[in-house]
Amino acid sequence: MxxxxxxxxxxxxxxxxxxxxxxxxxxxxxxxxxxxxxxxxxxxxxxxxxxxxxxxxxxxxxxxxxxxxxxxxxxxxxxxxxxxxxxxxxxxxxxxxxxxxxxxxxxxxxxxxxxxxxxxxxxxxxxxxxxxxxxxxxxxxxxxxxxxxxxxxxxxxxxxxxxxxxxxxxNQNLFYNLDLLEEAGIEPPPADWEDKTFTFEVFLDMAQRLTKRSGDRTEQWGFLVNRGQRPWASWLYCNGGALVHKDERGVATDCALTDEASVEALQFLQDLMYKYEVAPRPDLESELGGFDLFATGRVGIMLTNPSAVNLFRTIETFRWDVATLPLGKAERRGTGGxxxxxxxxxxxxxxxxxxxxxxxxxxxxxxxxxxxxxxxxxxxxxxxLSDAFLDPEKPPKNARAFAQAQEYVVRDPVHVLWPEITQRIYNPKMDLLWSGTNDAATVAQMIKEEADPLFARSS
Known part of the structure; x- marks a missing residue:
């Protein structure tokens, strides 16, 4: 979303x-x-x-x-x-x-x-x-x-x-269809944000096993790529990458998307759609609706904010729960929020x-x-941490993961021109990644070349 x-x-x-x-x-x-x-x-x-x-x-x-x-x-x-x-x-x-x-x-x-x-x-x-x-x-x-x-x-x-x-x-958390995982014989992903076993590789295997095809038609996808900035940035953080570099005050100094860890994470997201074909492409998602794809059982896992939990609670046809994000090359997970x-x-x-x-x-x-x-x-x-929020009588069973995820939040970049940089440069250029027009390294370099002069401008 x-x-x-x-x-x-x-x-x-x-x-x-x-x-x-x-x-x-x-x-x-x-x-x-x-x-x-x-x-x-x-x-x-x-x-x-x-x-x-x-x-x-x-x-x-x-x-x-x-x-x-x-x-x-x-x-x-x-x-x-x-x-x-x-x-x-x-x-x-x-x-x-x-x-x-x-x-x-x-x-x-x-x-x-x-x-x-x-x-x-x-x-x-x-x-x-x-x-x-x-x-x-x-x-x-x-x-x-x-x-x-x-x-x-x-x-x-x-x-x-x-x-x-x-x-x-x-923050951002994985939401998954527990019934689909059980049908595929897949162990649910962990809710513990300290877990070290749930890696990008394990996640990819999970998404591939959840994907079902009939000829050229995909009937069920393993994952839905959330193209909102905080969601996709979370993959960078979990791989040791970042949106920007910062000075000692915490002010953004330049684009960090060309860092190796950032490029790897962005390429992984594109590959989920175009190389591994375990995630619907943007045109299909826009046509069918991201949440609707999950709610109708056509997507097994998606990433979004826990503020959407009441929407998920309208689902009555299958069981669902929440989990942490997979861990890439970073020592510690990070989540946008x-x-x-x-x-x-x-x-x-x-x-x-x-x-x-x-x-x-x-x-x-x-x-x-x-x-x-x-x-x-x-x-x-x-x-x-109250029963009113965690509500053991309602899903998700692992609601405490929402509170634990707050320990891993990476704040948005701080810079007077950040909204302009986001709207004019990051978002439009990232559309080239989502559409499959350019690979991650090319997109990242394009963003950096255009954004760095704005980061360098004084407030």
Missing amino acids: KNRHRLTRRDFLRNLTVATAGVVGLAACAPAAAPQAGQSTGGEETSQASAEPITITFIVDTINEGHVQVRNKWAQEFMEAHPNVKVDHQPIPQDYTTKIQTLFAAGTPADVYRYLQEVTPIITVAEKNMHLQLDDYIARDNYDLSDFRPDAVELYRWEGKTYALPRDYG GGTGWAGAAATKHPDVVWEFLKHISSPEAELDEVSVGATTPSRLSVV
Whole structure:
């Protein structure tokens, strides 16, 4: 499944200039800094007795209808606790990233929104003063961050400043049809991310044994190649490769796809479709639908994010479970992910209220609300290890692998131009790999030659 929140190339190019110009101007209109730890905020803004009603906008993409209802619930709860505050919840069913960019460019960003680092890198947020800095509020309220995964919190920090609170912390896992594996006499792949026996070679053998042909027609494929960037990058990480090289600050310096380990992993993915023919090619996948191929038993294994688990739970015709990724030449597996965060705009007129609302929607109770309607991988340890999330009464049996996978997440590259580099160079050139037009080494070299000058540009 492709990442549904990415801008199309056309959308990105249309909005890039105006968005960049708009966020530069935010510094001039940003409010005063948050109160220092121990200082009073005056209390006027959040006082229930305040004569002036306050409205904050809460803009979020529509993941599913259940999430709209959950967020309506959060807004209602907050308004009941703060009678002088109105939370204007605005679900965005499509073109969410375009909406957010447009609002920032116009100088009227949402007071609170779901922040996507793959669209706006954290370094851009910091340099353009886009988000409300939270550290003084955290210190003032002695706000406990210890229940969040530390690496989830770090995603929203840059050079000692915190710019958002974690919402989720996603990753990639194998989902497999247990009935098909048993029919083929194949031992299920391990769920343990520390396992060293489940290698690329073992995976290939598994996919070949699951593939069934009748003459020139393939009736069943062993695997479905997920062409989303975080999924395909996971194969690089598991082979010791990478998307980019980084400096000591963690900022991307140049493309790493031409590294031997990266090329090997990319070629392996192409070979699954064109050499070994154990995976459907992109045209057929697009025609039949990736998840539908799995749900109808025509694909035995696929790779995706655990946030899709409720969709998989609609399958009633066969048993399924989850597993770790196969290990290539790397010493340690890696999986693409990182999730999303809750952020407040630096330009908000009501920073104290925004902070209180951020605390409300990132609480354990709020994460449990999201778990109840699916499409999330919790960032809080207490929730990702809870019975509510693991739910032993529902598949997958190996749901704990989702939590273990969080230890192996490799964050998206950090660079102010990363969204542009992705949309203009990485994605279009990778289509040449998926279509079989060029081999991995050629595609990687093409990407590097075009991307490196952009990586070298200063912010």
